[in-house]
Amino acid sequence: MTSTPRTTSSSWAGAIVQALERSGLDGRSLFAELGLDHGALADPDARFAQDDMTRLWQRAVQRSGNPAIGLSLAEVTHPGSLHVVGYALMASQNLRDGLARLVRYQRIIAEAADLRLQPVAEGYALVLSVHGDDLPAAPQAAEASLAACLAFCRWLAGRALQPLEVCFASPPPADAKPYQALFQAPLRFDCADYRLLFAAADLERPLPTANEALAQLHDRFAGDYLARFAGSRISHRVRQVLCRLLPHGEPRRDAVAQALHLSERTLQRRLHAEGSSFQRLLDDTRRDLAGQYLAQADMALLEVAYLLGFADPSNFYRAFKRWYRLTPSEFRAARCAGEEPTSEHAALNTERLPRPRPSDLQDR
Numbered sequence: 619m620t621s622t623p624r625t626t627s628s629s630w631a632g633a634i635v636q637a638l639e640r641s642g643l644d645g646r647s648l649f650a651e652l653g654l655d656h657g658a659l660a661d662p663d664a665r666f667a668q669d670d671m672t673r674l675w676q677r678a679v680q681r682s683g684n685p686a687i688g689l690s691l692a693e694v695t696h697p698g699s700l701h702v703v704g705y706a707l708m709a710s711q712n713l714r715d716g717l718a719r720l721v722r723y724q725r726i727i728a729e730a731a732d733l734r735l736q737p738v739a740e741g742y743a744l745v746l747s748v749h750g751d752d753l754p755a756a757p758q759a760a761e762a763s764l765a766a767c768l769a770f771c772r773w774l775a776g777r778a779l780q781p782l783e784v785c786f787a788s789p790p791p792a793d794a795k796p797y798q799a800l801f802q803a804p805l806r807f808d809c810a811d812y813r814l815l816f817a818a819a820d821l822e823r824p825l826p827t828a829n830e831a832l833a834q835l836h837d838r839f840a841g842d843y844l845a846r847f848a849g850s851r852i853s854h855r856v857r858q859v860l861c862r863l864l865p866h867g868e869p870r871r872d873a874v875a876q877a878l879h880l881s882e883r884t885l886q887r888r889l890h891a892e893g894s895s896f897q898r899l900l901d902d903t904r905r906d907l908a909g910q911y912l913a914q915a916d917m918a919l920l921e922v923a924y925l926l927g928f929a930d931p932s933n934f935y936r937a938f939k940r941w942y943r944l945t946p947s948e949f950r951a952a953r954c955a956g957e958e959p960t961s962e963h964a965a966l967n968t969e970r971l972p973r974p975r976p977s978d979l980q981d982r
Contacts, residue, residue, distance in 0.1 A: 624729035624751055624854060625665035632659045633699035634671070634762065637690040638678050648677055662701075668730040668751050675756035686796045688758030692769035699766065701726050702843060706836035709829040713771055713779075714821040717744055719833075720767070723840045729854055730755060731763060732861060740782055741818035745811050749861065754910045757788040760812045765800055768814060774825055778802070781816055785809040787914075808916065852878075852888040853899060860903045864927040871896045905941040908934075912950050919946050 635645035649656040652673050658664035678687055697704030703723045710716035714735070721733045721744075732747045746763055748755040764784065772779045781803040790807040791797065797805055859877045863869040874896070875885040889895055904926045911922045923934035938946050 624668035624749070626668060626671050626728040626730070627701050627726060628659050628661055628664040628666070629699055629701045630727050631666045631671065633691060633694055633766070634674065635659060636694040637762070638674075638682075638687065640693055641678075641682055641684065641687055641690045643678055643681055648674060648681070652677060668728075668749075668755075669753045671728075671730075671759065672750060672753045672756045675758040679756075679758060685758070686761070686791060686793070688756075688760075688762035689765045689796055689800050691762040692765040692800055695766040695769050695773075697770075700770070702836055702839045703727055704770070706833060706840055707770070708774060708825075708827045709833035709836060710825060711828045711830070711833070712822050712824055713775060713816075714742060715833075716771075716774065716825070717742070717767075717821065719837070719840075723844065725854075726840060726843055728763075730759070732858055738815070741816050742821050743813050743815050745813045747811055747861070749857075750906065750910060754913055757786075760787065764812055764814060768801065774827060775820070775823070776826055779816075779820055781814045783813075783815040785811065785813040785815070787812050852885070853894050856885070856889065856896070856899050857903050860900060861907065864904070864907070865925050866927070867929065868927040869900065901937075901941075904937065908938055908941065908946075909949075912946055913953055915950070915954065922946070 635649075638648065639645045646656050652670065654666065654670055654674070655664075658666070675688070679685055697708055700707065700720075703720060703726055706719045706723065707716040710719055717735050721735050724731055724733045730749050730751075732749070734745050736743050736745060744767065746760060748760045748763070764786075768779070768781065781801060783804045783806065784797075784801045785806045787809055788807060794805060855878055856874055859874050860869055863873065863877075871885065872882050875882045878885065880888075886896070889899070908922060908926060911917050911925060912919075919934075920931055923931040926934060928934040928937070935946065938944075938949070942949055944952065
């Protein structure tokens with residue numbers, strides 16, 4: 619388990635349940651099977667663990683036999699599905715500003731998703747990564763996010779907005795027709811990440827719902843919520859920064875502190891207050907990402923090592939054996955054989971991680 623489990627807002631969880639019910643499933647029954655509190659969906663301040671949402675998607679696919687069930691979120695997405703963020707998007711000047719707000723406030727909706735909006739030659743790319751905790755994130759979670767985002771953008775724009783391209787980190791589906799019908803754009807699979815590529819003109823066109831005063835008001839609401847919510851969640855923020863920095867080499871604590879606009883001393887103190895440390899979070903993040911990367915059969919072990927910031931691949935092999943009590947090749951072979959070593963071995967290793975001591979604050 620991660621040091622600070624990621625959570626999903628009740629508003630987003632509720633949208634997922636609506637989508638599953640639209641697909642013919644019984645949401646209340648699914649929640650009962652998984653031991654989840656269905657009544658909490660009506661509590662605007664309730665949040666659900668990321669792994670519980672992963673299990674929900676897995677059970678939904680199993681029950682429906684439809685691996686593309688995540689796309690059904692496009693049919694039910696409305697401003698309230700995105701908590702206060704949806705209303706901030708509505709009041710934005712254009713879709714570019716709205717998506718920038720979505721990136722800024724994504725953690726309110728679901729902490730497991732990392733978003734960024736980047737200018738590219740063709741226009742703008744909205745890039746999405748979804749992270750798991752004990753369990754690797756379900757691909758349906760990412761597909762649902764892309765589908766909901768595009769549907770909401772189309773609703774805001776008041777027209778059939780068409781992306782230039784849609785990318786998926788997942789393998790090609792057996793049936794691509796549902797994807798083509800929804801996205802109406804060229805599709806690419808087995809990509810490095812999930813992304814929607816838009817023409818600049820589409821995102822820069824003024825929105826009919828634009829209202830600067832309301833946008834600022836909702837910005838304040840969203841900022842207040844994040845301030846309350848993130849007060850004791852520095853561990854997750856550190857993990858998000860680590861995920862961005864790891865492909866460029868092993869992150870240093872001072873670089874992470876700078877990215878969070880904190881001094882190193884403040885970062886150390888806040889992590890210690892949460893029962894964690896920088897080195898432990900770095901280790902946990904590498905471990906979780908390693909499991910996800912190795913689930914992709916076409917990713918070379920050397921590539922995985924470098925994506926995790928290991929300059930020397932032998933250090934990656936030693937770390938992986940410590941995390942999972944398996945070599946990377948044995949782990950991948952177990953996954954290919956239909957076994958699921960991730961949760962069991964990650965849990966065993968998490969139990970062996972000591973709580974931080976004062977000396978831990980001197981790590982890195």
